[in-house]
Amino acid sequence: MRRETQNVLLVLLGGALLKLGVNGDYLRYVKPAQQPWVIAGGAVILLLGAVAIVRDVLAARRTRAGTTAHDHHHPARSAWLLVVPVLAVFLVAPPALGSDSVIRAPARPAVAQDAAAFPPLPAGDVVPLTLTEFVTRAGWDSRGSLTGRTVRLTGFVVHDKDGVLLARMVIRCCAADASPMTVRLTDPEAARYPDDTWLEVTGQVVPGTAVPANGYTADVTVRSLRTVPAPQDAYEY
Structure with a gap:
């Protein structure tokens, strides 16, 4: 998975957690007292993803200007696992236990x-x-x-x-x-x-x-x- 894709997934995952915390769907998973932690966790992940995107954009500009060398990395395939919770929240969020x-x-x-x-x-x-x-x-x-x-x-x-x-x-x-x-x-x-x-x-x-x-x-x-x-x-x- 490319770095750009990982960063976008971080943003999506953070946004998904924020969505759960704000609209009340977090109550399907945790008790009400956990709402601040869900929101805080989503905000941190969203911020990390945004910072990584900005950093990579700036690095790419410097590379095109010839000021630095940009190494090519091969991130772990396990990063694809980030897709699972994102899809779960946005597409198939389960109901409360019944x-x-x-x-x-x-x-x-x-x-x-x-x-x-x-x-x-x-x-x-x-x-x-x-x-x-x-x-x-x-x-x-x-x-x-x-x-x-x-x-x-x-x-x-x-x-x-x-x-x-x-x-x-x-x-x-x-x-x-x-x-x-x-x-x-x-x-x-x-x-x-x-x-x-x-x-x-x-x-x-x-x-x-x-x-x-x-x-x-x-x-x-x-x-x-x-x-x-x-x-x-x-x-x-």
Whole structure:
């Protein structure tokens, strides 16, 4: 690969990272706190590519003027690998992890906590909760703060051998360490929605159904469900 091509690819790669950081697509790969690093990395790579292009243009002018000799180099072919992330971002950027990842990975066990660590749920007929908080309370809150309370959960549909799950992927740093949080929907109506359909569900936990044997996947008695657009940030943290 010629030096000129390498430099152009550096500019494209830096621009691709900046695009991810600015338009929010970086959330498919890393958590929100990483946005400054994505933007900074893209800016540095873009600057390096621009500086290299300017330097080579100036060197070529000096060579044509006969003031210096310009050696011919043969850069490593591995530089072509720079094309892969550029094409991935501009052409085939993958969506956030979905139902396939849930089926392949075991559910993350809820983090053990003392019952005193769970404050009472706020007042209201319907309480919005993340799946992470719901699963943790269902599995570990011996005071039963969820019992008899109607909650609102948002996630995507996953069909497995035992029924229909509502799921969200949870990440600590980036999509590479993602693991699923899941609840099981008892309403047969949920079965008509295909995998990866995003739903907003209201319902109540079935006490005693979140146990280690099922990865703390509690059953939810569904009161209502409706489709919703996939959020820009599909992960929980």
